[in-house]
Amino acid sequence: MSAPVIGITCYVEPASWAVWRDVPAVLLPLAYVQQVRAAGGLPLVLPPAPPDPTPSEVAALLDRLDGLIIAGGADVEPARYGGVLHPYAQPARPDRDGTELALARLAHERDLPVLGVCRGMQVMAVAAGGRLEAHLPDRLGVDTHSPGPGVYGTHGVRVAPDSLLGTVLGEHVNVSSYHHQGVLEHPGLVATAWADDGVLEAFEDPTARFRVGVQWHPEVGADPRLFKALVAASAIHPA
Structure with a gap:
């Protein structure tokens, strides 16, 4: 059997x-590729298609895939979910937003396995018709989940034992996170993990083969599960 x-x-x-400076380049942390290879998969990097891919382009991409990771990155543009621009919002990435939302929706229709990481979880929520919380420190009063530029927050996560995520990770896991936003609404996706401060850390679709979003960065560290x-x-x- 060939690797997925x-x-x-x-x-x-x-x-x-x-000798090259400031050349537009496809960029992805190598850790994603290494984790997929170590897990027995064949990684295929998918650059965004500006400004938005056509339905036929999205279908052609997914025809070639056995699974999909929507990687971490910048904030989803608030206009995509009816939100308001926050002073701490990162610059919009319309190419990524359009491509990833289209991929998430069609992958759901096809029941293609999907793992959303940080921003990827938020993309999955928005693709399903959900909403995001613009800036967690406004409510929490602290930056636990993103303590500083280039610094991961580390904290525990409580996982629902009767979930797919609970089967994979157990009822408690320590994670590395780097996000200032959170998911408020996630239609069709069941909440399955929470930080000690109550922030939603993961959801999943119990009707799908594998449709999981996590707010932390599982590619960081040595846990391959x-x-x-x-x-x-x-x-x-x-x-």
Whole structure:
């Protein structure tokens, strides 16, 4: 049996190397690729399609995939979910928003296994018709989930034992997180994990093969279980 192909969304960012400076380049932290490979999958990086991909382009991409990771990154543009721009909002990435929302919706229709990571969880919520909380510190009073530029917050997460996530991770897991927003509404997706401060940390679709969003960064560190679960689900092709 061939290894499942796992698509991973990414940025286009100005990058510099050798004699080249500020060249638009496809950018993804290598940890995603390494985790997919270690779990037995074949990673395929998916650059965004500006400004929005056509339905046929999205279908053609998913035709080639066995599973999908919607990677972390910048805030989803508030206009995508009827929100208001917050002073701490990051610059909009319309290319990523359009591409990833389209991928998330069609992957849901096809029951293609999906793992949303941080921003990816938020994309899944918005694609389902949900809403986001613009800036968690406004409510919490602290930056536990994103303590500083380039610094991951570390904290415990309580996982529902009767969930798919609970089966994979157990009832408690320590995580690395880097997000200032959260998910408020997530139609069709069941909340399955929470931080000690009550912030929603994960949801899943109990009717799907594997449709899981986590607010933390599982690619950081040495715990391969989520990626192994995604790859295992992606290796199964229902008749």
